[in-house]
Amino acid sequence: xxxxxxxxxxxxxxxxxxxxxxxxxxxxxxxxxxxxxxxxxxxxxxxxxxxxxxxxxxxxxxxxxxxxxxxxxxxxxxxxxxxxxxxxxxxxxxxxxxxxxxxxxxxxxxxxxxxxxxxxxxxxxxxxxxxxxxxxxxx
Amino acid sequence: xxxxxxxxxxxxxxxxxxxxxxxxxxxxxxxxxxxxxxxxxxxxxxxxxxxxxxxxxxxxxxxxxxxxxxxxxxxxxxxxxxxxxxxxxxxxxxxxxxxxxxxxxxxxxxxxxxxxxxxxxxxxxxxxxxxxxxxxxxx
DNA sequence: ATCCAATAAGTGCATACGCACATATCAGAT
DNA sequence: ATCTGATATGTGCGTATGCACTTATTGGAT
Numbered sequence: 001x002x003x004x005x006x007x008x009x010x011x012x013x014x015x016x017x018x019x020x021x022x023x024x025x026x027x028x029x030x031x032x033x034x035x036x037x038x039x040x041x042x043x044x045x046x047x048x049x050x051x052x053x054x055x056x057x058x059x060x061x062x063x064x065x066x067x068x069x070x071x072x073x074x075x076x077x078x079x080x081x082x083x084x085x086x087x088x089x090x091x092x093x094x095x096x097x098x099x100x101x102x103x104x105x106x107x108x109x110x111x112x113x114x115x116x117x118x119x120x121x122x123x124x125x126x127x128x129x130x131x132x133x134x135x136x137x138x139x
Numbered sequence: 140x141x142x143x144x145x146x147x148x149x150x151x152x153x154x155x156x157x158x159x160x161x162x163x164x165x166x167x168x169x170x171x172x173x174x175x176x177x178x179x180x181x182x183x184x185x186x187x188x189x190x191x192x193x194x195x196x197x198x199x200x201x202x203x204x205x206x207x208x209x210x211x212x213x214x215x216x217x218x219x220x221x222x223x224x225x226x227x228x229x230x231x232x233x234x235x236x237x238x239x240x241x242x243x244x245x246x247x248x249x250x251x252x253x254x255x256x257x258x259x260x261x262x263x264x265x266x267x268x269x270x271x272x273x274x275x276x277x278x
Numbered sequence: 279a280t281c282c283a284a285t286a287a288g289t290g291c292a293t294a295c296g297c298a299c300a301t302a303t304c305a306g307a308t
Numbered sequence: 309a310t311c312t313g314a315t316a317t318g319t320g321c322g323t324a325t326g327c328a329c330t331t332a333t334t335g336g337a338t
Contacts, residue, residue, distance in 0.1 A: 007268055008248070009255050010156075010163040011178045015199035016274040017149075017156040018295075023278055024149040025296085036324065039150045053286060060154035065325045067288070072323070088286040088333045109147070116148050119277045125148055128270050131263065135155040138258045139162055157325075164326085175294065192316060204295045206318070211293070227303045227316040 013135075020116065027112035031105035037073060038109055040066075041094060041102040044079065049091040051084055060136055073098070152274075159255065166251035170244035176212060177248055179205075180233060180241040183218065188230040190223055199275055212237070 024035040033041070043058050044050060050058070056066035070092065073079040078098035081090040094102065117125045163174040172180070182197050183189060189197070195205035209231070212218040217237035220229040233241065256264045 005249060005252060006256075006265060008163075008174075008178065008181075009252065009259075009264055009268060010159045010174050012268050012271040012275070013152070013156045013159050014175070014178075014294095016271040016278075017152045018199055018201075019275055019278045020149045020152050022296075024147075034323070035147075035149050036153070039147065039153075042147075051286075052288095060157055061324095062157075062326045063286085064288075064327080069324065084286085086286070086333065090287080110144060113144060113148065116278065117145075120148075120274060124270065124273070126145060128274070129146055129148060129151055131267050131270065132151040132155040134263070135259060135267070136151070136158055139155070139158045139255065153324095161326075173293070190316070191318095200294095201296045202316085203297080203318075208294070223316085225303070225316070229317080 023115060024109070024112040027115065028105055028108050031101065031108050033101065033105050035112075036069060037078075038102070038105055040069060040073060041078060041098055041105075044092060044094050045099065045102055049082070049093040051089040052092065053089075055092060162254060163248070163251040166247050166254065167244055170240065170247050172240065172244050174251075175208060176217075177241070177244055179208060179212060180217060180237055180244075183231060183233050184238065184241055188221075188232040190228040191231065192228075194231060 021035055024038075028035060028038060031038075039059060040055070043055060047054075047058065052067055052070070053063055055070075056063040059066060061069070070079060074081065076097075077095055078101055079092055080095045080098075081092050084091045120128070160174055163177075167174060167177055170177075178198060179194070182194060186193075186197060191206055191209070192202055194209075195202040198205060200208070209218060213220065215236075216234055217240055218231055219234045219237075220231050223230045259267070
């Protein structure tokens with residue numbers, strides 16, 4: 001019995017993520033936000049003013065990628081940046097417009113979340129979430 | 140008790156995928172391949188000549204995204220395309236160079252796969268793979 | 279006061295991803 | 309032979325992602 005190596009963990013992660021992102025993006029489309037942008041706004045709404053680095057850490061994202069993800073959000077006036085405590089850092093926070101857009105998008109996100117759980121199973125979804133959180137902690 | 144909605148399934152998927160992709164890409168770096176490119180070559184090596192559409196389906200990827208993912212691989216001579224049975228379709232297959240690169244990258248991929256399993260747990264990794272496969276099937 | 283390692287962020291470059299739309303081809307109905 | 313709906317692919321556009329490298333500040337050591 002020649003042990004075949006297990007299927008690529010990274011590949012199946014990416015495949016599941018592509019499918020799931022499409023589902024969420026379809027639901028969020030009327031809000032004009034993508035899932036990634038919704039996540040940024042949600043973090044800023046909950047965790048108050050953040051530096052780029054802190055936001056990146058919260059999103060488990062590269063700092064420079066976060067920086068660029070912010071560009072369209074700042075361009076559209078959803079996120080504003082004031083001076084940080086340093087001359088180095090910026091303090092990012094939602095604008096009033098940003099709060100409105102987030103509020104408008106939230107029911108759509110809830111729909112997407114519900115659609116995922118209906119299709120996949122609520123229990124299983126909870127377990128999957130725990131498993132993925134462990135991936136972030138350990139990898 | 141106000142039921143807070145569960146954490147965003149899509150967000151945690153994306154976060155885990157970002158981390159994991161970085162791990163695999165670091166391991167694969169000496170081969171000059173990214174994990175996504177390695178996946179393309181691996182599918183073509185196993186499933187013989189494929190059309191763009193069939194490759195996209197195998198990778199659970201949008202057709203047009205697949206098309207563009209192929210560009211650097213074709214530019215670098217790792218994937219070749221002959222005429223398909225139709226005048227419409229192309230038949231994609233590995234070039235000899237592509238087979239060499241894939242063979243060279245495979246031990247690096249095995250390292251990455253092993254690193255993931257060591258950090259995350261082999262059993263848990265297998266379960267996670269099954270869960271993610273179900274996501275692809277159901278979402 | 280000056281210098282330097284550490285910190286926060288931005289740039290250049292390349293790949294990754296998908297939607298809306300356009301183009302080419304084919305297979306079957308007429 | 310022709311028309312038409314289906315099929316296979318490509319393009320324009322915009323966002324997503326991260327590495328290597330650079331710039332600006334800062335806090336402390338001298």
